[in-house]
Amino acid sequence: MPTLQIIYASTSGHTEYVVGVLKDALKNDKKLQIADCKAEAAKPEDLLQSDVLLLASGSWNTGGIEGQMNPHMHDLLQGRVKDIDLAGKPVAIIALGDDRYFYTCRAGEHMRRFILDHGGKLLGDALLIVNEPYGQEERVRKWAATLSKSLATHNA
Ligand SMILES: Cc1cc2nc3c(=O)[nH]c(=O)nc-3n(C[C@H](O)[C@H](O)[C@H](O)COP(=O)(O)O)c2cc1C
Structure with missing residues (x-):
């Protein structure tokens, strides 16, 4: 059974909510085994042990500069597993953001760079959620369906 490890960082709960909607949608895929953990609790092996990895983070002003990853995802990717x-490894991305910020959803770009710089393979297009995720569940479900198909074609 293919395994998917989700690692997410969420401060006001938006990313966590999106991950919850995604997991519900993927439950229909009986051939997939899903585990998730918060970035602050993630160990290096959590990025390596599954067939497929998913990184999810909101965009943040980490270090005082806008357009960064959530501080917990930053500490993980730029620190503990640098x-x-x-x-x-195939890696999918979910990035959240707000259109009040110039670098909208820029966390996705940082995660994309991390994956490519560390020998990973991008799995499909990133899911970008701009503004509050509430009411955007259908987009998440559609993306989940595409992710399911990609997982099948990767024989993961
Ligand atoms: C201090 C702060 C900085 C933020 N910086 C950005 C940013 O640079 N770009 C962006 O698109 N969104 C930015 N946001 C918006 C968040 O990414 C957005 O609200 C997201 O949904 C939060 O997800 P979370 O609740 O999972 O942490 C910022 C929000 C806060 C509170």
Whole structure:
């Protein structure tokens, strides 16, 4: 059974909510085993042990500069696992943001760079959720369906 590890960072609960909607949608995929953990609790092995990885983060002004990842995802990717080798692992991205900020959803770009710089493979297009996720559940479900198909074609 293919395994999907979700690692997410969420401060006001938006990203956590999106991950919840995604997990509900993926429950229909009986062939998939899903685990999730918060970025602050993630260990290096959590990025490596599953067939497919999903990174999810809101955009933040980490370090005083807008357009960064959530501080917890920043600490994980730029700190604890900064030298990790993803060894070709397929990785999907969910990025949240708000259109009041110039660098809207820019966390997605930082995660994309991390994946490519560490030998990972991007799995499909990133899901970008601009503004509050409430009312955007259908987009998440559609993206989940596409993710399911990609997982099948990757034989993950
Ligand atoms: C201090 C702060 C800085 C933010 N910086 C950005 C930003 O640079 N770009 C952006 O698109 N959204 C930015 N946002 C909006 C959040 O990314 C957005 O509200 C997101 O849904 C929060 O997700 P979370 O509740 O999972 O942490 C910022 C929000 C806060 C509170």
